[in-house]
Amino acid sequence: MIEIKDLSFSFNAEDPFIKLAHLTINPGEHIAILGPSGSGKSSLLRLLCGLLLPNSGEILIDSRPISPMTHHERKKLRMRSLHYLSQEGNLLADLSLRENLTLPLKALNMSPVHQELDQLCEELGIQEVLNKHPRFCSGGEQQKASLARALIHPSPYILADEPTSHLSPEDRNRTLQFALEVMNLKKKTLVMVTHNHEALDLFPKKIESPFLDHLEQ
């Protein structure tokens, strides 16, 4: 479970950027975060995975507060429990898509189940480009590969920042629907930032930015 209590964050002390009194995300829940650009959606995701630290308040992951953790402990948390998909795409340019997909598992000393990986990639339509390097793939293929990596990762939480923004509208919903099905099967929790209003029907729970004084809806 992810819990936020009296969270306040700002890039400069005088001007609070995010202020959230309370938010609970239960295991297996899928939440969409909506809002205009620059309203703090991506910053909230970065706070949740410990890449940013709140000015005050608490974020608890499975009842463990993030703020008192050391940098190393937060990294460990990201490696094992929170898989973060950034807006810029997070594939390493020097590795092929397949190597990128299996890299986090390798770092965890886990061997990837290739059958599962191939099946997942086939469903996402990137099986043909698995051995290519990111620069030879389209933005959509790269996003699908990042999503596939999140799906095969053993972490229970996925924090995704507009993971389907480079896909065509029809492909976007199909991909998201498939990803949500897999997450349901694996009982993964998803917190996703999106601009795609058509996809909102797939999410039973939504929160809207700006987060100033917003409460759980």
Next chain:
Amino acid sequence: MNTSQQLALAHLCQHKGKASVISIILALLIFLPTFTLSSLYLLQKKLTERAQKTPLLLAPAQGKAESLLHHLHFQLQDDPIEFTPTDSFDLFDGSPLDAIPIFLAHQILSKDGRLRAPLLCSHAMYLEFRKLAISSGKKPEHPAEIVIGSQLAKKWSVNLGDHLRTSPHRLLDLSKAHQLELLVVGILEPTGGPEDLLAITPLETAWIKLGLGHGHPKENLKGVPKTLHMSIHSEQKGYRRINQNNREEIHFHQPKSLLPLTAMILLPADEKERLYALAWGQNHPTLEVIDPISVTERILSSLHQLGDILLLMLLVVSLTSLVLMGLFLRMNFIMRKRDAEILEEMGIPSFTFATAIAYEWLIYIAMGGAMALILMSFYWFGGLTITELMGVIRN
């Protein structure tokens, strides 16, 4: 293979050009100072060894260092000055001083005529004096017979019984006058010295090539009045190939003491004879007696100065390269900042990225070191001679 190694190898495979350039720079940074220092050391060793094994050298007064390098290390001069034994008659008059005559101005050509090597024309004593043994064939006993150095034989693929031509006396000697065909009668055992890369022949060959000796069928002169010998001589043959059929016809119209030499190795029996020869050389207007050890020391001190300048230049170039590589490394970090961020976002330990870069540099250094070793092996096993080393240092 762990994550860092995987990242390092993937980066190198994706940036082969960059990896090659860095490795080549590192190879040169390792090779150039090592090459310079070892060349100087080798040069010093070879020059000193040869000087220690040569008591005194008598040569025309034209620069002691030049004469020494020419006659001891066969670094050929364009136009060596010649002298005759008569010029040094008073040095030997009444003295048991022994000497080995040398004529070193001609060259031989490879079979295809593109390469040249020195042709040392000397007395049979030279082989004994330098302890040169024949590995196959025999010693040269007659004009136009040669023994050839082991490395030269290998490089030029020369075998016993082959014929090699002498080169024209001067570069612009378009007539190619008196080009002789020399018969390879022996191949020398390898010595590691400069004789590995030359050919040795009796002195008479040099004089025949100069046109001072020639042959013509004797019967042509039979019954011909002496006054008509000149017309007969106009038919003389500057035999291109001297063999056992025409060898006997070769003759010189001057006594050998008037035929030219370019140097003599003097063999004083004791210190008194040595000092006498040196003193004689000091007073002679056209000839000088060279003490190889003292002249070599002078050459070496100049070489050390040159070496110091070279090393200083190399140091500056190396430091500049290191600074550039440091800047390059920094730019590399900046360009790969996003990679580091991705790993950070995935929670992969920070040292993974740092270790990957360390592995990359280890591979660059290993590749650079390997290239430097290959270059060094070309250098060591190529067996550079003094002439080649001097050429390398001059360039």
